Amino acid sequence: MAKPTKQFTQAKKRTIIKEHLLIAPELSNRQISKIIGCSPTTVGTIRQELIDKNAQFGHRHTQDDSWTKHPYFIANKDKLLSKGLSDKSLRALKNKLVLDKMAEIGSLSPRYAQRLLYKEKKLANKDKNITVSEQDVRVFLGDVRTGLPQIADGSVSLCFVDIPYDRKAVEELTPHIAKTAARILSDGGSLLLMVGGSHLDIALNKLTTTDKALKFQWDIAYVCQRGTPLIQGRRVTTAVKHILWMVKGKYDGPIQYDLIYTPPDNADKEPHPWGQSVEGIKCILERWSVEGDTIADIMCGGGSTAQAALELGGRKLVLSDIDPKSVKTTKNLVAKMFGAK
Numbered sequence: 001m002a003k004p005t006k007q008f009t010q011a012k013k014r015t016i017i018k019e020h021l022l023i024a025p026e027l028s029n030r031q032i033s034k035i036i037g038c039s040p041t042t043v044g045t046i047r048q049e050l051i052d053k054n055a056q057f058g059h060r061h062t063q064d065d066s067w068t069k070h071p072y073f074i075a076n077k078d079k080l081l082s083k084g085l086s087d088k089s090l091r092a093l094k095n096k097l098v099l100d101k102m103a104e105i106g107s108l109s110p111r112y113a114q115r116l117l118y119k120e121k122k123l124a125n126k127d128k129n130i131t132v133s134e135q136d137v138r139v140f141l142g143d144v145r146t147g148l149p150q151i152a153d154g155s156v157s158l159c160f161v162d163i164p165y166d167r168k169a170v171e172e173l174t175p176h177i178a179k180t181a182a183r184i185l186s187d188g189g190s191l192l193l194m195v196g197g198s199h200l201d202i203a204l205n206k207l208t209t210t211d212k213a214l215k216f217q218w219d220i221a222y223v224c225q226r227g228t229p230l231i232q233g234r235r236v237t238t239a240v241k242h243i244l245w246m247v248k249g250k251y252d253g254p255i256q257y258d259l260i261y262t263p264p265d266n267a268d269k270e271p272h273p274w275g276q277s278v279e280g281i282k283c284i285l286e287r288w289s290v291e292g293d294t295i296a297d298i299m300c301g302g303g304s305t306a307q308a309a310l311e312l313g314g315r316k317l318v319l320s321d322i323d324p325k326s327v328k329t330t331k332n333l334v335a336k337m338f339g340a341k
């Protein structure tokens with residue numbers, strides 16, 4: 001809450017008065033002067049200047065003045081106005097729902113009521129499958145070549161990575177993925193590296209020679225239902241991606257079938273920007289993790305792993321990518337699933 005502006009310079013005070021007038025022109029000069037702690041004449045002068053300049057009053061918010069007739073505002077007008085409302089508080093106060101909430105909880109803080117409303121709305125919008133809390137999902141900007149010190153040793157049960165499939169990326173990044181996974185995986189944890197057929201040999205070689213803690217377990221065929229691209233140089237059309245399965249220590253999870261057919265994505269879902277099938281990823285996560293596990297995707301792209309894991313429920317997540325746009329997309333996707341607008 002802003003303090004009365006007595007301690008401000010004249011120029012700053014003028015700015016605050018102007019801002020309040022633009023937000024709530026329906027308040028009288030006296031009321032605004034009370035909020036800010038200045039004389040009504042000063043407010044009147046600045047209001048006139050704004051009128052002369054054809055300023056758009058109320059353009060920072062609705063011009064509707066019905067909030068001033070709200071019973072809670074009327075009953076608490078003096079207390080509210082003498083509290084030194086900041087511009088943000090004044091904006092919040094103009095919302096009938098905020099005033100309703102303030103009345104419900106007996107609060108004189110519009111921002112507090114606004115925050116409560118936001119939380120309630122988020123909870124109502126939250127994807128009903130989600131059984132973990134928002135604090136259980138971390139998304140950050142990170143380059144696998146740094147080893148990702150942001151992720152604690154042994155804190156992850158499954159590390160799923162969908163690497164870029166070009167030769168340079170597979171060659172350069174696979175050793176870093178192997179090293180990072182060997183560090184962050186708990187004992188018996190799995191690294192699943194999804195890679196195209198073209199550079200499978202390089203990926204497997206790097207995975208098996210970089211860090212002794214990781215042992216090759218199997219190669220899983222992931223059959224895509226999205227066409228069969230022609231790999232011209234190899235004279236192959238392919239429907240399969242490979243998931244190279246590496247284990248730290250001894251795997252004692254369920255028996256795994258080495259074939260995954262990606263089911264079609266739910267028709268009501270928007271296609272994923274990176275084209276990875278959420279339903280397909282869900283099949284993988286469902287088999288290689290259980291509720292309570294933490295899953296890492298250290299090349300999370302547009303967030304299909306996040307969506308799949310949250311829809312499955314019960315899985316905590318650590319997600320990172322080198323690309324700020326991908327991180328933002330994933331953050332937004334997660335926030336949306338937790339009910340943000």
Ligand SMILES: C[S@@+](CC[C@H](N)C(=O)[O-])C[C@H]1O[C@@H](n2cnc3c(N)ncnc32)[C@H](O)[C@@H]1O
Nearest residue numbers: 143144162274276299301302303304321322323
């Ligand atoms: C094939 S995409 C992952 C797509 C993701 N599975 C999805 O469904 O959206 C590969 C990702 O690796 C990221 N990447 C490339 N180099 C990286 C690096 N050095 N460290 C971390 N991420 C990297 C890219 O930004 C890209 O988002």
